[in-house]
Structures are given as structure tokens and as C-alpha cells.
Amino acid sequence: GIQVEQSPPDLILQEGANSTLRCNFSDSVNNLQWFHQNPWGQLINLFYIPSGTKQNGRLSATTVATERYSLLYISSSQTTDSGVYFCAVRSRDDKIIFGKGTRLHILP
Amino acid sequence: NAGVTQTPKFRVLKTGQSMTLLCAQDMNHEYMYWYRQDPGMGLRLIHYSVGEGTTAKGEVPDGYNVSRLKKQNFLLGLESAAPSQTSVYFCASSYQVLGKNIQYFGAGTRLSVL
Numbered sequence: 001g002i003q004v005e006q007s008p009p010d011l012i013l014q015e016g017a018n019s020t021l022r023c024n025f026s027d028s029v030n031n032l033q034w035f036h037q038n039p040w041g042q043l044i045n046l047f048y049i050p051s052g053t054k055q056n057g058r059l060s061a062t063t064v065a066t067e068r069y070s071l072l073y074i075s076s077s078q079t080t081d082s083g084v085y086f087c088a089v090r091s092r093d094d095k096i097i098f099g100k101g102t103r104l105h106i107l108p
Numbered sequence: 109n110a111g112v113t114q115t116p117k118f119r120v121l122k123t124g125q126s127m128t129l130l131c132a133q134d135m136n137h138e139y140m141y142w143y144r145q146d147p148g149m150g151l152r153l154i155h156y157s158v159g160e161g162t163t164a165k166g167e168v169p170d171g172y173n174v175s176r177l178k179k180q181n182f183l184l185g186l187e188s189a190a191p192s193q194t195s196v197y198f199c200a201s202s203y204q205v206l207g208k209n210i211q212y213f214g215a216g217t218r219l220s221v222l
Contacts, residue, residue: 001167031209043198043213050208086150090209094158095166096141096200100150 002027002091006099013077014107021072021102023087031090032063034072037101038083046072046085077106110134114199114214121189121221129184129217131199139202139209140182141166142174144195145216151198157182189221 003026013019023032034046047054047061049070054061058078063070074081084101091097112133121127131140138159143151143166153166155174163174171193173185182201186193196218200211 030207033211035213041196041216045210045212048208048210088151088211094139094156094164096153096156096211097167098143098151098153100148 001095002029002089002097004087004089004097004099006085006087006102008102009100010103010105012105012107015077015079017077017106019074019077019104021074021085021104023070023072023099025068025070025087025089025097027091028065028068029089030092032070033088034061034070035086035088036081036083037086043086074104077104079106079108082106112199112201112212112214114197114217116217117215118218119220121186121219123190123221125189126185126187127189127219128186129197129199129219131182131184131201131214133180133182133201133212135201135203135212136179137201137203137212138179139204140176141200141202141211142172142182142184143198143200144168144193145198146195154184154197191221193219194221195219 005024049063051065060073086101088098141156142154157176160179199214202211
């Protein structure tokens with residue numbers, strides 16, 4: 001099945017710093033989403049981005065489907081950005097495969 | 109609009125007991141999913157459904173059964189709970205339009221099996 005790898009596994013930054021999170025996938029996919037899981041466990045949709053670039057405030061994402069990777073950019077980090085960031089892809093048989101996530105700690 | 113609702117939020121079981129987790133969505137979504145989340149493992153798909161009356165196996169289906177008798181509900185059953193099933197369980201639903209499929213998650217159910 002499709003393999004999804006995220007890097008780095010952990011990231012510690014000072015408030016105000018910028019960061020780039022990466023998601024690699026092993027096969028062509030129909031669908032790619034980025035999620036943020038906050039410290040209370042809630043999973044929040046960030047982007048639906050099977051290809052191209054999108055921006056939402058301080059966050060943006062780019063997926064290069066032909067090269068099988070996606071990037072999530074966080075600019076001017078805030079402590080509320082802490083949590084775990086997941087990417088998830090959908091295979092041709094409708095299965096959803098998550099990466100193991102990047103745990104982000106933003107220090108005040 | 110409640111979105112995706114999971115019940116119960118917490119449960120403690122003894123080994124060998126059975127239980128059913130309920131997922132309800134009010135968005136008229138065709139697709140529904142059950143995941144488990146364990147430390148360091150991300151979310152792993154247990155079972156999913158692409159429509160009322162259909163179910164399919166995900167990555168880790170063993171020890172679980174599901175049913176989708178009504179479009180808005182997706183039930184996850186544990187017939188004989190084991191300590192290895194201690195986890196946080198998430199339900200999600202999604203719609204698909206022109207190939208676009210976006211998932212919406214419930215708040216999770218924390219299950220401990222002693």
C-alpha cells in the first residue's frame with residue numbers, strides 16, 4: 001500500500017520563527033489533506049491540496065504531485081500553533097493513509 | 109450543526125467485554141471512517157464505508173466489526189476487548205465532489221482495556 005512519511009518527526013521553535021514540514025508519499029494519490037491536532041486532541045482541517053499551492057493566513061501549503069511530496073509552511077509561529085501536524089492521502093481504493101505526524105513545539 | 113459526534117467520550121473495559129462505539133454525522137456525507145490513534149503511530153484506518161449498507165477493511169481491521177445501516181451512523185464494535193485495543197478512536201466523515209474528498213473528524217473516544 002501507499003507509504004506516507006513526514007519529516008521532521010519533532011520540531012522545537014521560538015515564537016516568531018518560520019518552519020517547513022514535509023510529507024512524502026510513495027504512489028500517486030487522488031487526495032491530500034493537512035491536519036493540525038491541537039494539544040486537546042482535536043483534529044482540524046488545514047488544507048485540501050492534491051496539487052498546487054494554497055495560503056490561509058500565516059499557513060500555506062504546496063503539493064507537487066508528480067514528485068510525490070507536499071510541504072506545509074508556517075510563518076511567524078505562535079504558541080497556539082503547537083501540536084501535531086499530519087498529512088493524509090487517499091488511495092485509489094478510497095483508503096485514507098496518514099503519516100506519523102510532525103510534533104511542533106513553539107516556545108514563548 | 110453538530111458535525112461528527114462520537115459517543116461515548118471515555119470508556120474503561122475489562123478484557124473480554126464487548127462494546128459499541130457510535131459515530132453520527134449530520135452533514136449527509138457518503139463516506140465514513142473509523143481510525144485508532146496510538147502514541148507515535150499517527151492515525152490508522154480500521155474500517156470505512158463508502159455509502160449506506162457498505163463497509164470495507166482498512167489497515168488494522170482485526171478484532172473490530174462495523175455496520176452502516178443508516179447513512180448518518182457508523183458503528184464500531186469490539187466483540188471481545190483486549191488490552192492491545194487500548195487507544196483513542198476517531199471517526200470521520202467526508203463527501204466527494206468532482207474527485208475532491210475532505211474529511212471532518214469527531215472529538216475522539218478514549219478507550220482503556222484492563
